[in-house]
Amino acid sequence: MRKARIIFMMTLAAGLFFSCGKENPNFKDFNPAGEGTVFTGVTKTDRTVTQETRRVFILVSAGYNSLYDYLREDIDDMTKGYLPERTRNSDVVLVISRLTEKYKDYTTPASPVLIRLTREEGEETLMDTVKVWSGDTPVSSASFMREALEFVRDTYPAAGYGMVFSSHGTGWLPAKYYSNPSNFDPEEGSSIWYAGKRGVSFGFPEIPEYPAVKSLGQDEGTPYSEIEIQDLAGAIPMHMDYIILDACLMGCIEVAYELRNVCDVLGFSQTEILADGLDYKTLVSRLLEESVPNVKGVCEDYFNFYSSRTGSAQSATISLINCKALDNLASVCATLFAKYQTKLQNMSPDAVQRYYRAGRHYFYDLKDILLHCSMTADETAALEEALDACIVYKAATPRFINDFDIRVYSGFSMYLPSACKRADYLNNYYRTSISWNARTGLVP
Numbered sequence: 001m002r003k004a005r006i007i008f009m010m011t012l013a014a015g016l017f018f019s020c021g022k023e024n025p026n027f028k029d030f031n032p033a034g035e036g037t038v039f040t041g042v043t044k045t046d047r048t049v050t051q052e053t054r055r056v057f058i059l060v061s062a063g064y065n066s067l068y069d070y071l072r073e074d075i076d077d078m079t080k081g082y083l084p085e086r087t088r089n090s091d092v093v094l095v096i097s098r099l100t101e102k103y104k105d106y107t108t109p110a111s112p113v114l115i116r117l118t119r120e121e122g123e124e125t126l127m128d129t130v131k132v133w134s135g136d137t138p139v140s141s142a143s144f145m146r147e148a149l150e151f152v153r154d155t156y157p158a159a160g161y162g163m164v165f166s167s168h169g170t171g172w173l174p175a176k177y178y179s180n181p182s183n184f185d186p187e188e189g190s191s192i193w194y195a196g197k198r199g200v201s202f203g204f205p206e207i208p209e210y211p212a213v214k215s216l217g218q219d220e221g222t223p224y225s226e227i228e229i230q231d232l233a234g235a236i237p238m239h240m241d242y243i244i245l246d247a248c249l250m251g252c253i254e255v256a257y258e259l260r261n262v263c264d265v266l267g268f269s270q271t272e273i274l275a276d277g278l279d280y281k282t283l284v285s286r287l288l289e290e291s292v293p294n295v296k297g298v299c300e301d302y303f304n305f306y307s308s309r310t311g312s313a314q315s316a317t318i319s320l321i322n323c324k325a326l327d328n329l330a331s332v333c334a335t336l337f338a339k340y341q342t343k344l345q346n347m348s349p350d351a352v353q354r355y356y357r358a359g360r361h362y363f364y365d366l367k368d369i370l371l372h373c374s375m376t377a378d379e380t381a382a383l384e385e386a387l388d389a390c391i392v393y394k395a396a397t398p399r400f401i402n403d404f405d406i407r408v409y410s411g412f413s414m415y416l417p418s419a420c421k422r423a424d425y426l427n428n429y430y431r432t433s434i435s436w437n438a439r440t441g442l443v444p
Contacts, residue, residue, distance in 0.1 A: 051089050055241075056158045057287050058149075061097035062139045062167035062217040064110055068100040071166060074280045075115075079127070082285035083119040086126075091288045092156045093117040094130075096148050098139045098219065106221035109135030114148065130155070138225035140167065140217025145227065145235040153238045162242040162293055163263075164278065165232075168218040169247025171363060171413070172254035174429050175226035178360060181423070188423035216247060229258045230433065236262045242287075242295045248272040249355070251319055253366050253412040256390075257330065257436040260323040265392060267299050270317045270355040270363065270413040271400050278302050296320055296393045303395040317355065317396040319411035325389040332386040333370075334440040340373035341444065347372055349419040353408040357401070361419045362426075367410035387411065417443050 049055075059078070063071035075095055084091040098112040114131040131151060137144055153161070170178035177184055216232060219225040227235075240263035245255070251270035259266055279301040286297045299318045306316035337344065352372055353365035370383060387410055394411035420426055431443045 049084070049089055049091055052159060054089055054091050054158050055160045055162065055288055055293070056092040056094065056152065056156050057284060058152060058161065058163045059093075059095045059097075060139065060145075060163060060165045060167075060217075061095055061099070062165070062219065063097065063099040064106070064139065065100070065168060065218040065220050066104060067167065069103065070277075071097070072099055074166060074277070077280035078117060078284060079125040081281040081283065082289055083117050083125060084288060086118040086120065090118075092158065093284055093288070094152060094156070096139065096152075098137075100220075104220075111135045112137050112139050112144065112148075114151070136222070138219035138223060140219045140225045140227045142227060142231035142235040145232060146237060149235070150237050160241045160293070161238055162244075162287055162295075163236075163240055164244045164246055164283070165216065166246040166277070167216065168226075169216050169245060169250045169273075170226075171249040171252045172229055172258075172415070172430075172434060173362060174426075174433070175228050177426065181426070184425040185420075185423040188420055188426065216245065216250065228433075229255050230435065233258045233262055239263070241265070241293055242267065244268070244278070244295065244298060246273065246278050249363055249413075251317065251355075251411070251413055252363065253326075253329075253414045254434050254436045256321050256323065256412065257326055257439070258434075260326045263323055265295050266321045266323055267295055268319065268321075270319070270365075270396075270409075270411075271315070272357065274306065274313065274315055276305060279305065299393050299395075307395070307397055312401045314397050315400045317400070317406065317409065319394040320392040321390055321411070322392050325386070329386040329390050330436065330439045332382050333366075333442075336370055336373070336375065336379060336383065337440050337442050340370070340375075341441075343373045344369070344416075344442070345418055347416065347418045349416055352416060353406070354404055355400075355413045357403045362415060363413040364416040364419070365408050365410050366412040366414040368408040369414060369416055371408070415442065 059075070061071045061075065075097070078093070078095075083093055093116065095115040095117065096112065097115065098110055100106065100110055101108045112133040113129055116128045116130050118126050118128070120126050133144070133148075139145075139148075174184075181188055216229055217225075217227045242265045243259060243263040244267040248269070249272060251268040255268065256266055278298060282301055283298060286294045286301070290297075299320050303316055303318050306314060308314075347369070349361060349364070353368040354361070355363040355365070367383065367387060371380070375383070391411045394409065396406045396409040399405050415430060417427065427443055430437050437443050
């Protein structure tokens with residue numbers, strides 16, 4: 001399995017994170033007439049599905065970027081696990097995908113496609129193309145996401161919907177900021193580059209000692225597109241039972257608060273995500289076979305894989321959030337932010353638990369930020385109670401790669417204003433565009 005959200009350069013150390021290559025589905029073979037590419041897999045089902053109970057699972061695979069081969073392999077892995085048979089009332093497994101034909105080839109047109117995966121008699125996996133969009137349509141845009149998801153909702157009515165979004169990820173940041181902050185905040189951006197290192201290529205840094213990490217989604221070529229988290233929230237036309245973000249750095253309170261009204265539970269990582277990402281071989285079984293979608297099981301599968309490894313490969317964070325409890329957490333934080341505003345603006349970032357690498361200092365632990373404000377015992381208890389109500393599951397390895405220890409882990413990252421005093425553009429964006437800030441006043 002090579003589900004890379006971080007792509008390491010081909011060095012000896014990088015070998016820890018990659019397995020051997022394998023054949024992948026050729027997306028040029030998919031066509032709107034409904035003929036599929038056949039794979040051999042396994043099947044079983046313990047759940048009875050009716051018109052009243054059927055579910056739709058959607059994988060959004062935004063791979064028109066440097067992740068194309070790994071996202072192909074995610075889909076390949078899905079074909080090796082449980083898939084529903086095609087009957088009138090069956091559950092539905094869909095993939096919305098746009099991938100390049102080969103690595104960093106952004107000149108060859110690549111059309112976004114909607115594919116349905118089913119397990120047919122004789123344990124064959126059929127991948128049917130349901131819809132094809134024009135070749136210059138980016139997946140990582142609000143207009144496309146709304147159109148595609150409205151089509152899914154209208155074509156496949158169901159009792160419940162859930163989504164996994166797999167691509168590059170840069171948390172709550174505005175589109176294109178992560179790749180080159182100096183374009184927006186010249187003083188802030190210049191402070192994070194490493195002297196003598198290679199610069200930006202295709203929108204995200206490629207520095208030999210660091211991963212080419214991955215706003216949410218990335219479509220290269222023309223037009224270039226990233227989708228900001230508030231635009232994604234506004235583009236989802238139906239309520240989701242769950243959303244899982246298989247992308248780097250998405251485990252922010254800012255992201256959770258934007259999505260709180262569109263899904264019941266939200267799974268994400270505060271740090272970057274190493275090569276294998278989610279377990280796509282067991283993913284569909286976890287979400288469709290059991291009596292209710294076992295999103296916690298998906299998160300546990302992810303963490304258990306990494307916690308069982310050794311050395312630098314033992315690196316992961318994951319949390320599952322009860323979105324209904326986020327408003328109470330916001331109320332508690334609003335009171336604390338107002339009281340401790342001066343400390344928040346002058347806090348030493350080096351003292352606070354971080355989740356970033358390569359100098360991208362926009363992601364710190366929410367609880368640890370407030371612990372450094374010297375709260376009273378009652379305030380600390382109120383914060384912990386509000387956090388506990390939000391967290392369905394959380395887990396973190398003791399260390400992330402070789403860059404930092406994880407000593408405090410609340411299940412949320414958050415912006416720390418004192419870390420970016422020279423970032424006028426970023427602070428104004430946070431002040432005017434982030435719902436968490438509108439509710440809590442972190443950046444006044």
